[in-house]
Amino acid sequence: MLSTKQKELIAEIWGGLTPVAEDIGADALLRMFASYPGTKTYFSHLDISPRSAHLLSHGKKIVLAIAEGAKDISQLTVTLAPLQTLHAYQLRIDPTNFKLFSHCMLVTLACHMGDDFTPVAHAAMDKYLSAFAAVLAEKYR
Amino acid sequence: MVEWTDFERATIQDIFSKMDYEVVGPAALSRCLIVYPWTQRYFGSFGNLYNAAAIMGNPNVAKHGTIILHGLERGVKNMDNMKEVYAELSVLHSEKLHVDPDNFKLLSDCLTIVVAAQLGKAFTGEVQAAFQKFMAVVVSSLGRQYH
Numbered sequence: 001m002l003s004t005k006q007k008e009l010i011a012e013i014w015g016g017l018t019p020v021a022e023d024i025g026a027d028a029l030l031r032m033f034a035s036y037p038g039t040k041t042y043f044s045h046l047d048i049s050p051r052s053a054h055l056l057s058h059g060k061k062i063v064l065a066i067a068e069g070a071k072d073i074s075q076l077t078v079t080l081a082p083l084q085t086l087h088a089y090q091l092r093i094d095p096t097n098f099k100l101f102s103h104c105m106l107v108t109l110a111c112h113m114g115d116d117f118t119p120v121a122h123a124a125m126d127k128y129l130s131a132f133a134a135v136l137a138e139k140y141r
Numbered sequence: 142m143v144e145w146t147d148f149e150r151a152t153i154q155d156i157f158s159k160m161d162y163e164v165v166g167p168a169a170l171s172r173c174l175i176v177y178p179w180t181q182r183y184f185g186s187f188g189n190l191y192n193a194a195a196i197m198g199n200p201n202v203a204k205h206g207t208i209i210l211h212g213l214e215r216g217v218k219n220m221d222n223m224k225e226v227y228a229e230l231s232v233l234h235s236e237k238l239h240v241d242p243d244n245f246k247l248l249s250d251c252l253t254i255v256v257a258a259q260l261g262k263a264f265t266g267e268v269q270a271a272f273q274k275f276m277a278v279v280v281s282s283l284g285r286q287y288h
Contacts, residue, residue: 030266031269033266034265034266034270035266035273107253111258111260111261111262112261113258114259115258119171120175122172122176122251123175123176
C-alpha cells in the first residue's frame with residue numbers, strides 16, 4: 001500500500017519527467033536490452049538502435065502511461081484497462097520482463113536525478129512500478 | 142568459469158578504483174534497509190532503524206556498509222576466481238548468519254542504483270550490464286555454500 005506522501009512524491013516526480021518522456025523511456029529500454037538481451041525478442045519488428053525513431057516513440061509511450069497512472073494511483077485499474085487488454089491478448093509479454101524493465105527504469109531515474117533519487121523516493125518508486133506491473137498483468141489469466 | 146571481456150574487466154576496475162567505499166558502502170546498505178525493510182531482520186543488534194533518517198545516520202550501518210564494499214573489492218581483485226574467493230563468506234552467511242540468499246540480489250540492486258546516481262550519464266547501458274554481471278557472479282558465489 002502506498003502512503004499519501006508516497007503517492008504525492010511519485011506524482012511529483014513523474015509530472016516533472018513528462019517533458020523528457022522520450023529520453024527517459026528510451027534510456028530505460030536501452031539499458032534493459034543491454035543487460036537482459038532476451039527482452040529484445042519482443043522488439044524484432046522495430047528498430048531499437050540508440051536514438052532510433054522507434055525507440056524514442058516507444059519509450060515516450062511507456063513513460064507517458066506510467067506518468068498518467070501516477071496522477072491517481074488509486075484508479076490504476078481503471079486508467080490501465082485498455083493497456084491491460086493490449087498486454088494480455090496482443091503483446092503477451094511475459095510478466096517477469098516487467099520486473100526487468102522496472103529495475104532499469106529505477107537505474108535511469110538514479111542517473112537522471114542523482115542525489116535527488118533519495119532512498120525514500122526509490123522505495124516509493126519501486127512500490128509504484130511493482131503495482132503498475134501487477135495491474136498490467138491482471139488480465140493475463 | 143566466467144568469461145570476462147576486456148571491456149567488462151576494465152569497467153569493473155575503473156568503477157571500483159574511483160569509488161569511495163566509506164560513502165558508497167553506507168549509502169548502498171542504508172538504501173537496502175529503507176527500500177526493502179524486511180532486510181532489517183538481520184540487523185537487530187544495530188540499534189535505531191526506525192525510519193529512513195535513523196538508518197542513514199546509524200553508525201553501525203555505516204561501518205557495516207564499508208565492510209561489505211571491502212568484501213566486494215576481493216572479487217574485483219580476483220575476477221577469475223570468485224567462487225573460491227567467496228567460499229568462506231558463503232559458509233559464514235549460510236551457517237552462522239542465516240541470511241536468505243535472495244537478499245544478496247536486493248543489496249546488489251541498491252548498490253547499482255547508488256553507483257548509477259554517482260556516475261550519471263557515464264553509467265551507460267553497457268557499463269550497467271558489466272556491473273550487473275560482476276554483481277551477479279558475486280551473488281552466485283555467495284550463495285554457493287548453502288545446503
